[in-house]
Each structure stands twice: as structure tokens, then as C-alpha cells.
Amino acid sequence: MGLALKTQVRVKCPSCGKTGAATMASGERDGVRIASAPDGFYVRLAPDNSMQIACVECATPAHEGK
Numbered sequence: 316m317g318l319a320l321k322t323q324v325r326v327k328c329p330s331c332g333k334t335g336a337a338t339m340a341s342g343e344r345d346g347v348r349i350a351s352a353p354d355g356f357y358v359r360l361a362p363d364n365s366m367q368i369a370c371v372e373c374a375t376p377a378h379e380g381k
């Protein structure tokens with residue numbers, strides 16, 4: 316239940332320059348966020364529990380959700 320807000324986020328790998336459009340969904344409860352990473356990127360959890368979208372090849376964070 317709850318209202319999920321979907322946002323398109325442009326992500327760009329600072330290392331190799333690859334770009335993509337990720338979809339971030341948030342709203343359920345505070346701190347719960349769902350992201351879907353575009354091709355060539357993956358979603359991971361940062362040590363502070365924020366969401367990161369990182370480049371598959373470089374493992375460099377391309378976007379950090381707050």
C-alpha cells in the first residue's frame with residue numbers, strides 16, 4: 316500500500332562516461348526506495364543505507380539516492 320512516486324534519473328558513469336536512465340520509485344515508507352538500473356548499471360546499497368546506481372564495468376557510483 317502507499318503511493319509510489321516514480322522518477323526517471325539520468326545516470327552517468329564518471330569513469331567511462333556511459334549513460335543511462337534509471338527509474339527510482341519511492342514513497343512506501345521513509346527510507347524504503349526501489350530503483351531499477353538501466354543496462355550496464357546495477358543497484359547497490361551504500362554503507363549508509365542509501366541507494367547507489369553503479370557502473371557494472373567500473374563499479375563506480377553513477378548516482379546516489381538520498
Ligand SMILES: [Zn+2]
Pocket residue numbers: 328329330331332333370371372373374375
Ligand atoms: Zn563505467
